[in-house]
Amino acid sequence: xxxxxxxxxxxxxxxxxxxxxxxxxxxxxxxxxxxxxxxxxxxxxxxxxxxxxxxxxxxxxxxxxxxxxxxxxxxxxxxxxxxxxxxxxxxxxxxxxxxxxxxxxxxxxxxxxxxxxxxxxxxxxxxxxxxxxxxxxxxxxxxxxxxxxxxxxxxxxxxxxxxxxxxxxxxxxxxxxxxxxxxxxxxxxxxxxxxxxxxxxxxxxxxxxxxxxxxxxxxxxxxxxxxxxxxxxxxxxxxxxxxxxxxxxxxxxxxxxxxxxxxxxxxxxxxxxxxxxxxxxxxxxxxx
Amino acid sequence: xxxxxxxxxxxxxxxxxxxxxxxxxxxxxxxxxxxxxxxxxxxxxxxxxxxxxxxxxxxxxxxxxxxxxxxxxxxxxxxxxxxxxxxxxxxxxxxxxxxxxxxxxxxxxxxxxxxxxxxxxxxxxxxxxxxxxxx
Numbered sequence: 001x002x003x004x005x006x007x008x009x010x011x012x013x014x015x016x017x018x019x020x021x022x023x024x025x026x027x028x029x030x031x032x033x034x035x036x037x038x039x040x041x042x043x044x045x046x047x048x049x050x051x052x053x054x055x056x057x058x059x060x061x062x063x064x065x066x067x068x069x070x071x072x073x074x075x076x077x078x079x080x081x082x083x084x085x086x087x088x089x090x091x092x093x094x095x096x097x098x099x100x101x102x103x104x105x106x107x108x109x110x111x112x113x114x115x116x117x118x119x120x121x122x123x124x125x126x127x128x129x130x131x132x133x134x135x136x137x138x139x140x141x142x143x144x145x146x147x148x149x150x151x152x153x154x155x156x157x158x159x160x161x162x163x164x165x166x167x168x169x170x171x172x173x174x175x176x177x178x179x180x181x182x183x184x185x186x187x188x189x190x191x192x193x194x195x196x197x198x199x200x201x202x203x204x205x206x207x208x209x210x211x212x213x214x215x216x217x218x219x220x221x222x223x224x225x226x227x228x229x230x231x232x233x234x235x236x237x238x239x240x241x242x243x244x245x246x247x248x249x250x251x252x253x254x255x256x257x258x259x260x261x262x263x264x265x266x267x268x269x270x271x272x273x274x275x276x277x278x279x280x281x282x283x284x285x286x287x288x
Numbered sequence: 289x290x291x292x293x294x295x296x297x298x299x300x301x302x303x304x305x306x307x308x309x310x311x312x313x314x315x316x317x318x319x320x321x322x323x324x325x326x327x328x329x330x331x332x333x334x335x336x337x338x339x340x341x342x343x344x345x346x347x348x349x350x351x352x353x354x355x356x357x358x359x360x361x362x363x364x365x366x367x368x369x370x371x372x373x374x375x376x377x378x379x380x381x382x383x384x385x386x387x388x389x390x391x392x393x394x395x396x397x398x399x400x401x402x403x404x405x406x407x408x409x410x411x412x413x414x415x416x417x418x419x420x421x422x423x
Binding site: 040043046054148151210225 | 299332
């Protein structure tokens, strides 16, 4: 038994080793991609903070401010923008955000709202392929090299639908990178624009041209594009972080398997030597 | 001449940050020159040129693709979807983009497609115009 057993173990060690090489390589690729993605996510923060600050000021300072984008409409569909990765092998990264989005989808349907979807990432478009007539648009393989134009194009499309009265609600489902070790699937309401701080009775000293409402409304596509850009970048960074972690675990497990198998291999080798010795000795004894 | 701090920010990076004498932007209502101690002011900006007079009096021009300007006592900030210095504009690329936009506009089937093509065309034309304005 020994020789064939040893051969089988050796083969398994080889196969686990080559798998480990792959997981190790993927881990390294993800770490470097993660570093770039993190930088990009951080660079987007000043722009977005300023944009948000400006919009809050317009909404709170202008007396009698009123915009279609801050009130919930009775009529119209809900648009869920679901962001996931373009690839798998990233642990629970894709599943977590789908679970959150699916739950919200059911909830909205129970309320009698029509739900349409926009997907970012190949995994998301695959997941929602079962509802082909609900998909407004799919953006596959854009996250890695996302530009402001892509985000703006998406935003203008959405704003156009809203202006035509087709939409009442826009929500984004993305994954927030809390730290390189923790990612969290999140839901964010985009339209109606939530939580703009309203200071009562503050007389505005700011000059808005042509009017506060016009400035606010013309900022909407940018605000939406800003949110899309930030969340896509954040999701992409989370994907890399999740994959790095999953691959690190896989590499560790492979190493453990190799150690285990080496031990078995050595035992089998020793057993076969011992057996051979016993055979020789008993053969010599028989001759006497 | 007194100066004031100016920031030009895009989602991708902080494009410009520094003290300037004057900045001229094109708003939906027309050109607007901003000097130090300008009143508080906010306006939306379509695609257009931005002219900056630096602290030392030199002039720089950049092409801005849509955004907003916000003047507050502390600083003036320009939020831009994208912005490029006139000397960095790739003219061939801008021309291709112009042709592409014209073709898309002609072939557009819906009002929406036409609107997007028009915006794209404006951005391309703005880039070409600004790049011809450089010294």
